[in-house]
Amino acid sequence: MTGADAAQRVGDPALLARARGLHLAARRLVAGLHAGPHLAVRRGHEAEFLGYQPYVPPHPLKDVDWRVFARNDRLVVRERRAERELSCMLVFDASADLGSTPAKWRQALEVTAGLACAVLANGDPVGLRIGAGGGGGERFVPARRSGGQLARILVALASVRPAGRAELSKLFADVGERAQGRTLVGLVSDFMEDPAAWSGALSALTRRNVDLRAVQVYDRDELDLTHDEPARLVSPETGGTFPVDPGAIRPAFAEVVTAWRSEVRAAFVAHRGLLVPVAAQDSAVSALAAWLAARPGAP
């Protein structure tokens, strides 16, 4: 089942259009991904032998079969199949803060869709868990690698609207409880909650031997306070307002942003997780490549 089929089942033309748009964006991302060097999610040492493939840089030299090289003077690598499936659960933060700018929201959706597309293309099961947000779509899509799984995920993403608070600690705990067997958890969020409140909850994931990888989506205009005129800045989550003169506070705000980024990075480092930041204004291809290429447990 394609994304368009899933949308037709839903019967909402607007949803159809958004799902199609997401699908196209995800395919563009994955296509860009294949154009550059990367590693598949499930390639690894603990895999069943499939055969030899010629060595192509930058494939790690440690995968080279040196015995073959000694006998035939050819550099080959052994291709294996994973002994166990690596299930991937994508966690999408649909809180109102992530939707504070259209660009940031769009980038988060496309990154999530792209990840789903890439994992499925690799033959691994993928699921989706949406935290917060509004709209009538599914909030949880179990991990599968069936033909209609991508459409289900895309429809779920196209259905969701930014709303409410993500409450990351609860979300991580919930995902941890659902994780069974060896699982890769992919977080897509702006992590715009106090790291002290949610960093502890990452333990619920890492305790279950979860491979933790996160994409942090941010809007450069927001963090750099690029606008000049004084404005009343409204929190989409709480409705709180902040009358701000950007010119007056920009240097101090930059210091706060730097400190906060350090805290977020430190939380993932502490749990052997990977954090890949991507700006709403930039291409997400390199971020996805970094996300997919990371070795399990090696941030």
Added chain:
Amino acid sequence: MTFNLLAPAALGLLALGLGPVIAHFTRQVIREERAFGATLLLARLKTRLERRRRVADRALLALRVAAVLLALLALTRPQLSWPETHSDLGGTGRVLIVLDTSLSMDQRGVALGVGTGSAFEAAREAAIAAALGVPDGTKLAAIRTSPPEVIAGWSAGGAGDGASLAAVLATASRSDAAGDLHSALVLARGLAAGEPAEVVVFTDESGPGQVAACDTDFERILAVGGSVVPRVFAPPEPANIAVRGAVYGDGVEGGAISVDLQNFGADEREVTTTLALPGGESLTSFASVPGASEAGPGAAEVRFTVPRQAQGGIASVSVGDPDLPADNLRFFHLPRIGASRVLVVDGDPGSTPTKSETYFLERALAPVGLGRPAVDVVGPAGIAVLDPAVHRVVWMANVADPAPLVPRLTDFVRKGGGLVIGLGDGVTADRYNTAMEGLLPLPLRKVRDIEDAVSADGASLRVGVPSDLLRPFERSPDAYARVRARRVMTVDASASALPAAVLLQWGDGIPALVERRVGAGDVLLWTSTLDYAWGNFPVEALFPAFVDRVTSVLGGETGQAGDALDGIVGESVAVAVAPDAPELELTGPGGGIRAAERTLGQLQFRPDAAGAWTVLGSEGAPVATVAVNTPPAESDVRHDGSILARQAALAPDKLMVHLDLLPMLAALGGLALFAATCWAAWLARAPEAAGESDTSEVADAQA
């Protein structure tokens, strides 16, 4: 121009000017509202947000403050006041033109009808135009300030009076003397004779205290209904560099001349300074003179090193200053340097200093100052060293046999040298009378002991025939009285055929100092000793001064004997002369003979130009040289007081013009308020438009 407040109490309301500022802060409207996903981070910055605010819409705030301040300032009733005179002359029926002809009117760079010129040229041009422009029937007169004199009395009041006065003014010339505006106004008041008249002063209003000195005149002219109308002609910015002093003093080579320069302009300038020595040599240097400040004119010193030998006389220093050329030269006396040496022929060196004429002569001449002669001492056999090109005076001291000396001495004296003969125990009358017949002022007779009724030390000295040589000592007869001699050589005064004069004599009439002119030179005979043997002259205070004077006059202190005096252009110079001195002649800087007034014991004249002025005696010998310079006050071209302002202070009701600023300030305040209102309205519309565009953008993004 002055600024007054008729209601100064309203100044207290100016504090209300802070109102718009406070309101601007308190009512500062944030027009834009936008969603912001990083409020978590803003919350961390909250304390700083509360502390820091920035003034927005500065222009709007400025307009509002300006509106309030202008309105409040208007309430203080501000008023601008400035003195002003009517421009049309002839209202009183009598116009008196005062033309400043002082040296400072030589300032250049003043606009003329065509091009630029001196202030005097511009003033004279304007004065002529004023004379031609008065209405027919107006009586006219004219006065100059330097020297203050009437150059045209009241006209009859006819139709051609203006043209006649213009013709007189056209011939008026500037002088190098100081101006005296006060005296000119006194003359003007005298001409007005208590009747109202318009005194039009064409001046540069420069010079310290010139205008301030005229307060009384202004007051009295205003009191009778007249007025003093200034017409000021001066460059936009005063500028002048002048030589204010030149002094000869110690230094390497032949000494140094220190020249003081003063800059009366505001800017620092570099000028060339040229020293012209009496012998014709000239030295040039550059000097940077700082600009004038409130503390006074800028000053700089230039030093010239004088050659080892230089002719004495009047030297000059000039600066290359185009702003006021008339005061660029300064003249001063320079002594003869290096060439005047004295030869002492010592016939009896003596066993002790008190028995040595040389000892006393050397000490009289030896406080060797700059310009003082150096002394060579020889015995009679050393006369060969006498060089007319080097030595100017020969002192013979108790030479027993003068015969070997006579040929060289005679030649020396005839060429203009001076010879002073001192006697003593070694001198015999016969030898001298025989050998020195052509040089001795009077024949010697015999040695004689003289006594005095009062003192056992012998007879005292007194003046004989008054002479230029001893004129400096005439005012101190007591100095002569203390000089005594116990023994003298008498002379044969009956030999009247000789052109000799007894300048000093002892108390009993015996000649003490006899002078004789021989060729171009002079011979003096001192009938006593030049040491302590026959009298006390060498130890008296008069002796060094006497020796110095005799050496200076006979040797030529300044290259031309006579008094060295200083004078100022336009000021009287008095030269002391002997009452029975023969005909005297005064020559000016160009060498031409000038008029001088001879009174008893004085020759008076008023120099009209700077330079070297000389009083010559009957045989062309200089009696006095006068270094005449321009008046220093005229070099100070800085503006010092306004005639109009001082009159306005004396009679504000007549001369002050007032401008009420209330309407103008009120209008400006209203304008500022209107502009602020329009601006605020425009700003209020801006966020609405911005909000609409934001909404549409978000909708597009969602789609």
